[in-house]
Amino acid sequence: MENNALLELDNQLCFALYACAREVTKLYRPFLDELGITYTQYVTLLALWEKDEVPVKELGRRLYLDSGTLTPLLKKLESMKLLRRDRDPQDERSVIVRLTDDGRALKERAAVIPERVFCQTSLSPEEIASLRGQLQQLTADVHTRSCEGSRD
Amino acid sequence: MENNALLELDNQLCFALYACAREVTKLYRPFLDELGITYTQYVTLLALWEKDEVPVKELGRRLYLDSGTLTPLLKKLESMKLLRRDRDPQDERSVIVRLTDDGRALKERAAVIPERVFCQTSLSPEEIASLRGQLQQLTADVHTRSCEGSRD
DNA sequence: CACAATTAAATTGCATACAATTTATGTGGT
């Protein structure tokens, strides 16, 4: 069968995604180091700055992460005094995540990060928006199909 | 400062990438399970099926991975008899990775995977190629800038 | 030739990811 083009690394959308996501994430390192947080902690905070007081379950749906990843991550952020985790009195199975004052305050310092990172790429705002849209579409598409029949 | 649109999760290209890469990777699970390999092992094999007998360093450049990730991964693949790792007699610092017969044979079984995965998306081949191209461009762009002055 | 600087892997330590299982809690039907 010779050289199967279908199996070439540079023909794989999955590898382009995998490599690109990691390289772009690395751009955030220097800025996040200043705040003392990791990239995953950063996106978790982004979600919370947008909507606070949410159950772990909902946060997981938003971030596409499960409790196996979120539980230790949220405990870490709690130990850093950026948020609190309390059982929901209405439903003791659920844990509600709430930002502390420190957690909310960090938003001010994070506000400049997106611009700083954009400046390190040659993409125009339009190109960024377009690419982002395509990725969101694909993510939703893939996620929906892998949850066929599920409700999450 | 109210609702800062710049910090909204859905406005972040980085999060779109991060989420999409993980969701797409999950599509490979069932197929890779049949081969008994993980996703990272799969892309490593893709690189080796394309070009065998390469130093770890070169493989790392190709995959955007460093020895901290590759060393244990390659040892695992070696323990699975899919490849061998030998010091380069010309330069004992370097380790050359070579597929075994088993490793080469696995390519046949992997050949159907890309098509199978594509079928689970609603993207046309043209859309896939376009998206892939944009991601490769961005990856190269970002990587080049973060290596400013470096030679790798 | 000596030796400082480089370089390639390996190692160490920390933080994810995620499947699978477990634990605790809630819910619906009888």
Next chain:
DNA sequence: ACCACATAAATTGTATGCAATTTAATTGTG
């Protein structure tokens, strides 16, 4: 009330990622 089933976190185990350090080998220079 009882209980099978469902649900949310937490836990467990494995495999990454990656920065930083260490070890071994090579190279450039005087």
